Amino acid sequence: MMDETDRRLLALLQKDGRRASADLAKVIGLSVSATNDRVRKLIDSGAVRSIEAIVEPSTVGFGVTAFIYVDLDYGCSEEEFVSEVTAIDKVLEVHHVTGTHSYLLKVRERTNQELNAFMATQLKRLPGVKRTETLISLETLKETLSLPF
CATH class of the missing domain: 1.10.10.10 (Winged helix-like DNA-binding domain superfamily/Winged helix DNA-binding domain)
Incomplete structure (x- = not known):
């Protein structure tokens, strides 16, 4: 406790x-x-997952932040999708969400062209992916991992 x-x-x-x-x-x-x-x-x-450096993405060339809704085919193996999508390094967050979409991903890329290539060659080829909807962040006004103790 x-x-x-x-x-x-x-x-x-x-x-x-x-x-x-x-x-x-x-x-x-x-x-x-x-x-x-x-x-x-x-x-x-497990209260502390890890102690690590928090790198500023824009200073190391990752200028594009995208939030991607993923819809899965009914009857597909969600476990297989989750296993494969969580193994992709550029996918920073994976959330199983309520509403009309199945999952929400947070992805960082260097350019829009690299994001497009990631979508076409990796994400859309994962098992069960039926449709995606991508939102590109124009500016990050607040981003934190800290909880309000």
Whole structure:
């Protein structure tokens, strides 16, 4: 069970996953070893999936963000589709959604031409894909992975 100290620790880690244990301990009022134990438990429990760098896509050449609705054929193997689409590196998110569409994907590409090629040669050839609808983001005004603790 997570307590207030765990929530404060998660909030700090979300802002800076490289923050020194001694600094974390000072802020939350625990010893370094107790803080390290809590961080390890948060990781072991799955509350913290990973601690990694968040790269700014536009600075490394990924200027196109697309959200793609995918409709699947009735009776197809959704498990096979999910297995294959989640294995594609440029597909950053896969959401099973309600409404008229089956899935919503978030994809990053360098150019619209590369996005078009991805759609034609990879996505539309996945098992069960009946139809897609693509929305291209003109500007990202907010994007975060941080939860509001």
